Amino acid sequence: MIDDLNTSIFSRSPHGHRVLICVKGNCAHPDLGQALHQKMLKLIRRHGLDDPHHPHYTTCNIVQCLGVCAGGPIMMIHPEAIRYHQVDEAALERIVREHLLQGQPVEDLMLSPLSSST
DSSP: OHHHHHHHHHOSSTTOEEEEEEOSSSSSOHHHHHHHHHHHHHHHHHTTTTSTTSTTOEEEEEESOOSOOSSSSOEEEETTTEEEOSOOHHHHHHIIIIIIITSOOOGGGBOOTTOOOO
16 A cells, blocks of 8 residues: 555656655755756656656656755655665766666665664
């Protein structure tokens, strides 16, 4: 039941992903998050992930803060709620290739589930 709820809230298809990128927190300069967002949108289009019928359909939105406040830019991918830190363009391309397209989260870029600055 909870998995069904998470899927309906955080993706537009049962197989999709929703990517959130922090742009207003203290983890990194907002320009870095904005640039990451633009690059992610290009990668989504390049791989056809913007097609709702694609099995790895992906959307990407910017958010005010993901509550990590260090090691940014921070990116979260739902429905798994996996948080990535220090995401630059090379890391982003790896995340798209390995996590979004191949279904394998990139462990060396992930924050641990309980990791935060608090």
